[in-house]
Structures are given as structure tokens and as C-alpha cells.
Amino acid sequence: MPTSNSRLWLGAVSGLALCVAPASAKPRPSGFEPSYAVEAPPPPENGAIFQGSFTPLTSGLKAGRPGDILTIDLVERTIAQKSTSAKTGRDGSIGLAPPTTGPFSLFSPSDVNAGGSQSFKGEGSAAQSNQLSGQLSVTIAEIYPNGTMLVRGEKLLTLNRGDERVQFSGIVRSADISADNRVASTRVADARILYTGKGEIARASKQGWLQRFFSIISPF
Numbered sequence: 001m002p003t004s005n006s007r008l009w010l011g012a013v014s015g016l017a018l019c020v021a022p023a024s025a026k027p028r029p030s031g032f033e034p035s036y037a038v039e040a041p042p043p044p045e046n047g048a049i050f051q052g053s054f055t056p057l058t059s060g061l062k063a064g065r066p067g068d069i070l071t072i073d074l075v076e077r078t079i080a081q082k083s084t085s086a087k088t089g090r091d092g093s094i095g096l097a098p099p100t101t102g103p104f105s106l107f108s109p110s111d112v113n114a115g116g117s118q119s120f121k122g123e124g125s126a127a128q129s130n131q132l133s134g135q136l137s138v139t140i141a142e143i144y145p146n147g148t149m150l151v152r153g154e155k156l157l158t159l160n161r162g163d164e165r166v167q168f169s170g171i172v173r174s175a176d177i178s179a180d181n182r183v184a185s186t187r188v189a190d191a192r193i194l195y196t197g198k199g200e201i202a203r204a205s206k207q208g209w210l211q212r213f214f215s216i217i218s219p220f
Helices: 004-020 200-204 209-217
Strands: 069-095 113-143 149-159 162-172 182-184 189-199
Touching: 069 149, 069 162, 113 162, 189 200
Parallel strands: 069 182
Antiparallel strands: 069 113, 113 149, 149 162, 162 189
16 A cells, blocks of 8 residues: 555656646647638518529629639738949148247247048948749638738648748738639739748758857957
């Protein structure tokens, strides 16, 4: 029969094991989860022959409800350049001729001459360019009263050398959706595009932690 001390010891070990045991990993919400269509409520019985919501013939199969899929054409390209230059200069001189008589006659003209010059020249330039092309399918998450729609989605590619993730969200107009349900990313308002990667290729393009530490504290 186990004593009270042994029972307390077993209880403590069991509690510690429960604390140490890893919980089941749950994926964290990223904010780009797909939205699914919600089943519409049944139409009221009004005695008409045709029951259901009205859809104009001009809309065709264009996406316009929560859960519908749109294809975003990524055509992002930005180019920024900036340059500055400044140049200043100043010269000055002064000269006094000492008297030839009296106590100041001991000074020669070269002893009372003074001159100075100052100059400055500075230049600076900066240039940056980014380009992103491709396609990404997203879903309609919300429809606002003015007809605009919130779309969001993500794509995860698992390759043999790492993972690549593309996330997109923004607001589109129904008028900007083409007949084949495509929208250019330049026509999306409040667009948020995230392109990240993990793996040995991504790690190789970054500094090591010790090198980053010395880069931060270095005064040069």
C-alpha cells in the first residue's frame, strides 16, 4: 500500500508531466482565412410562380456574394528615386598697414594680414524599385452597403527547400470585376500584400544573430 508521502510524490510528478506535455498545436488565425458562402434563408410564400432572389441577366456568373471566389492579378511595380546636392563657399581676407613711425613701426605688413576660406559640398541619392507579378485567388468576406466588397485569401507553397506564403486582402468594386472574375491588384483599395518565406534559402539570405548584434551596437 502506498504511503501518503508516495501518493503526494506521484501526484506532483503527474501534475508536472501534464504541465510539461506539449499541447496539441493549433494554427493561429492569420486574418486571411477564406470565407464560405452562407445558405440563404428560404423565400417567403407569396403565391408567385417563381421563388428566389432576383439576379439581373447582365451580371452573369460574376462573383458578388460572400464566399464567391475572385482571382487577383498581381501587377505591382513601384519605382522611387531621390537625389539632393548642396554646395557653398566663402572667402575673406583682411590686411592692415602698420605705421612707419612710432612704437608700431616694429611690425611688418605681413604680421597684420589675415585671410580665411570656407567651403562645403554634399551629395546624396536614393533609389528603390519593387516588382511582384502572379495570380492569387481570394474569397469575398463582406459586402458593404455602398456595393464594395472585402476580399481576402492566402496561398501556401511547401517546397523541398522551404515554404512560401502569399497573403492578400483589400476592398474591390463590383465594376472592376471582369467577366471571368478577375481584378487587377492596382484596382484594389487598402490592399495588403504579404510575401514571406521560411526555410534554408530564407535563412541563408539573413545575417546571423551574432552579426546582427554587432551591427546594432557598432558606432560605425
